[in-house]
Amino acid sequence: MSALHEHSITALAAALRARTCSARELTAHYLARIQDLDEHLNAYITVTAEQALAAAERADRQLAAGTAGPLAGIPIAHKDIFCTNGVKTSCGSRMLDTFVAPYDATVIERLQAAGVAMLGKTNMDEFAMGSSNETSYYGPVRNPWNLERVPGGSSGGSAAAVAAGLCAAATGTDTGGSIRQPAAFCGITGLKPTYGRCSRWGMIAFASSLDQAGVLAGSAADAALLLQAMAGFDERDSTSANEPVPDYRAQLEDDIAGLKIGLPKEYFGEGLDPGVAASVEAAIKEYEALGASVREISLPNAPLSVPVYYVVAPAECSSNLARFDGVRFGHRCEAPRDLEDLYKRSRAEGFGAEVKRRIMIGTYVLSAGYYDAYYLKAQQLRHLISDDFKRAFAQVDVIMGPTTPSTAFALGAKRDDPVAMYLNDIYTIATNLAGLPGVSIPVAPVDGLPVGLQLIGDVFQEGRLLNIAHRLQQATDWHRARPGVL
Amino acid sequence: MALDSSDVAKIAHLARLDVKHDALDHFIAELSNILDLVEQMRSIDTSGVEPMAHPLHMAQRLRPDRVTETNQRERFQQRAPQTEDGLYLVPRVVE
Numbered sequence: 001m002s003a004l005h006e007h008s009i010t011a012l013a014a015a016l017r018a019r020t021c022s023a024r025e026l027t028a029h030y031l032a033r034i035q036d037l038d039e040h041l042n043a044y045i046t047v048t049a050e051q052a053l054a055a056a057e058r059a060d061r062q063l064a065a066g067t068a069g070p071l072a073g074i075p076i077a078h079k080d081i082f083c084t085n086g087v088k089t090s091c092g093s094r095m096l097d098t099f100v101a102p103y104d105a106t107v108i109e110r111l112q113a114a115g116v117a118m119l120g121k122t123n124m125d126e127f128a129m130g131s132s133n134e135t136s137y138y139g140p141v142r143n144p145w146n147l148e149r150v151p152g153g154s155s156g157g158s159a160a161a162v163a164a165g166l167c168a169a170a171t172g173t174d175t176g177g178s179i180r181q182p183a184a185f186c187g188i189t190g191l192k193p194t195y196g197r198c199s200r201w202g203m204i205a206f207a208s209s210l211d212q213a214g215v216l217a218g219s220a221a222d223a224a225l226l227l228q229a230m231a232g233f234d235e236r237d238s239t240s241a242n243e244p245v246p247d248y249r250a251q252l253e254d255d256i257a258g259l260k261i262g263l264p265k266e267y268f269g270e271g272l273d274p275g276v277a278a279s280v281e282a283a284i285k286e287y288e289a290l291g292a293s294v295r296e297i298s299l300p301n302a303p304l305s306v307p308v309y310y311v312v313a314p315a316e317c318s319s320n321l322a323r324f325d326g327v328r329f330g331h332r333c334e335a336p337r338d339l340e341d342l343y344k345r346s347r348a349e350g351f352g353a354e355v356k357r358r359i360m361i362g363t364y365v366l367s368a369g370y371y372d373a374y375y376l377k378a379q380q381l382r383h384l385i386s387d388d389f390k391r392a393f394a395q396v397d398v399i400m401g402p403t404t405p406s407t408a409f410a411l412g413a414k415r416d417d418p419v420a421m422y423l424n425d426i427y428t429i430a431t432n433l434a435g436l437p438g439v440s441i442p443v444a445p446v447d448g449l450p451v452g453l454q455l456i457g458d459v460f461q462e463g464r465l466l467n468i469a470h471r472l473q474q475a476t477d478w479h480r481a482r483p484g485v486l
Numbered sequence: 487m488a489l490d491s492s493d494v495a496k497i498a499h500l501a502r503l504d505v506k507h508d509a510l511d512h513f514i515a516e517l518s519n520i521l522d523l524v525e526q527m528r529s530i531d532t533s534g535v536e537p538m539a540h541p542l543h544m545a546q547r548l549r550p551d552r553v554t555e556t557n558q559r560e561r562f563q564q565r566a567p568q569t570e571d572g573l574y575l576v577p578r579v580v581e
Contacts, residue, residue, distance in 0.1 A: 102561050179515060195541045238547060239540070307526045318501060325502075327574050331565035338577050344504035356503055360494070360513065361520055363501040377527050379537030384530070386538060420520050434542025459542060 001306035004029045005165035006482070009074055009222040012168060016063055016073045023063065023073025027056035027117045030075045033120065034166050042141050043151075043161040048089050062115065071229055072115030077167040078123035079158050081128055082108050082213075083202040091204045092124040092136040092154075095330045095350030100127060105202025105235045107171060107213050109431040114229035119167050122157030126352045127321065128178055128206045129423045130154050134415050135354040142411070145449055145485040151407040152182030159186040159215045163483060169217040169226055173203060175210045176309050177403075177428025180440035183216055184403035187442040187481060189469065191215045191223045193428020193462045195435035196241030198227075207316035208239070210309075210432045217218045219479050220441065220469035224248040227462065232300035243460055251463040252470045257291030259468065262396030264299045267427050273406040275446035280402045281454045283443040286476055287400075287468075297396060299388040304381055305430040306422055311365050311378035312433070317355075318362025323352060357418060386434040393458040398468055402427055403440040403452030427454060437462040441469045442478045450481075508510050 004026055007015070015021045031049050038044050083089050083101035087107075090096045094434035105114070112118070125135040133141040133156030141156040142150040144164040151160040155172030159182035162170050172179040174192035177387060183190025191214045198213040205211060213230065217223040229250050234240045261284065268277060284294060326332040326346025333349055336342035351359070365374035392399060406423060414421040431438040436459060440452035457465040473479045489497075493509050493516060498505040505513060558573060568575040 070505055099565060102558070102565065196544070235549070239544065241542065241544070242547075246576060291556070301530065304527060304530060307524045310520060310524055322502075324566065327576055328562075329565040329567075338579050339579055340502070341504075343502040347502055348504035351503070356501075356505075357513070357516055357520065359501045359503065360497045360517060361524075364497050364517070364521075365524075367497070367500060374524065374527075376537055377532060379539060380532035380535040381527055383535050383538040384532070386541070390580075418516055419523050422523065433541070 005033060008219055009071070009217070009225050011169050012074060016059070019063070023056040023059040023117065024053060026073060027052050027075045028121055030167060032420045036126055037164060038166060040142065040147060041144060041160050041164060041166070042139055043122055043157040043164070043166055044077070044120045045090055045092070045138050045157070048087055048118055051066060051087070052117045052119050059115050059117060062204050069115035069201060071111065071225065073117060074115070074168050075117045075119050075224070077112065077119050077122045077158060077161050077170040078108060079155050079170065079172050081122055081124060081173050081204045081447045082171060083204070084108055084118070084121065087121065089121065089204070090137070091128070092138060092302070093125040093350065093352070093355070094137045095324050097137065099332065103202060103261050106199035106236060107203065107230050111171070112224070122155070122161055122184060123159055125154035125394055126355050127204070128154040128173055128175055129317070129319070129358055130179055131177070131421050132409070132414065133157065134411065135352055140411060143408050145187060148410055150185065150411055151448065152185035152408065153283050154178040155216060156182045159183055159190070162188045162216045162218060164188070165482065169222055171213060172216050173211055173213050175207050175313060176432050177425040179214045179216060180403050180428050180438055180452065180454060181425060183440040185450060187225050187410040187445070187450030189217050189220050189479060190440045191227060191466065192431065192438045193227065193231065194241065194437045194459050196239050197437070197460070197462065198230045199237040199240050201234055201236040205320040207313040208319065208320060209316060210313060213434070220439065220466045221249070221252055221388060221473070224252055224466045227466070246463045253466045256468055256471045259287070259292035259398065260396040261287060261292050261294045262297035262399045263294060263390050264297050264392070264399060266299050266302045266304065269399030271405050271426070272402060273446070276402050276404070276406060276451050279444040279446060279451040280440070280453050283472065284400060286472060289315055290471060290475060295396065297392045297399070299392060299430065301381065301384045301388050302430045305385055305433055306380045306426055308381045308385065309429045310361065310422060311374050312382065314358040314362035315366050315375050316362070318359045318366065321355070321359055330458050344452060354418070360400065368403070382433050385430050389434045389436060390472060398465065399456040401454050403454040407446050407449035407451060417468070433457050435459065437465055439465045439469050441472065442481065444478060445481065489514055489521070
């Protein structure tokens, strides 16, 4: 039998139910791996060993009594953007370095009710603003496939931890690609559900009309198990979708013969690395072998999604982050002269450079005289981008393309050029603007680095996307590859 | 879109960020580059297009106006930098 961390969640859940392994043993195994290996990766900000073992022991009792939830004893990690009652919740920022959340986010509460053991909180770009995990106050996360490369961001800690076997799966959030891009760079499966599918309550807000919680896991089947526990209406989130949650696991095995795949020509043009393009095309050939048909489509306004995003997201960020004022919680400067000095220095000291840039862009585009030229214009273009997808889904069942233009880049390569960093999310951002679900799954690597295939579905089609991803993962072994260095 | 140092100083003030004089140049270049990226939006005519405020075009949900939260002032104030008698302390505002 292979090591415990090499098993799928389905296999682990079966082993726990058959009592061939205890939840305590499983959690202790992961904690030992974190202790041994995380110094190379920096994937965790906080490790909650005591709570994890206590949750595992509770799961063992429930398993013995036959009252265990579907994820009883499964050790997972949470992105440090989710509030966790009594546990430090930093959002990767000095601003919240000493913040201990007074309640659990809905997503955390639901996963706990399903029985998971929380191993800890994962590293991330500060306030989820970044594509390389280099903006974290706690230092960059390293890519387990090559320690000199970035893991992607902003859910970089979650992606690295899953890829390196430092948790069975992890939560993440995706505002412009922050689950799918690190999943692609780290060779794992990442799911960003439809906007409103998972509650945003207790998830520290970045851009409220784009933010969505999701999953980073070893396979589509594992992601389906977590999504099942996380999804659903929450009256505490005013934009939560009141839509029934289907049985995602039951859908996994559905036949995909006759599936109509659309390939947007805008996602295969200039700027795409030829190696990545070849891997994505090889995966699409596999789908054709499974009975799918392929046609070219067009998303004519998609190339504008990066400029539109860099108006909408900073505008919403400048508004959301106004709450960090040094008064009620978070960092406060020493010896403020007056109230304005307290605000200005607390915020200047508490926020890093990228967060400041986005707050300032957002403040600018929302300031008097500029609203129509920037924010209103962006909201209009957002409508056109969304309409492109509507037209596409009248013709095809799923849209496919690369998740990212290249494989993981070197640490530091884009750190001093914000615009180059932003363009890394060129294929993922449109999905957030339109509120659609997206999945990234690993396909053939290039020069030893993982490549992600992106699947985009119509609203609330995450079950279908997981099904389509799962069928490829049954036919191929790309998703089983794990980094060797660790 | 080129910003100058007085533009950036004004934005920083509106955002309540203490940007030191010697850091201004850095921000001027970076923010101008980001705004250049954003300028690409002008290439498309959007006259008559309805702005999209919500990705799923959902209406804001309302709930009955009744008390659903209990008061947790003490618990929440434990996270505050400085409090006294249940109040948040800030520097003197009124002389």
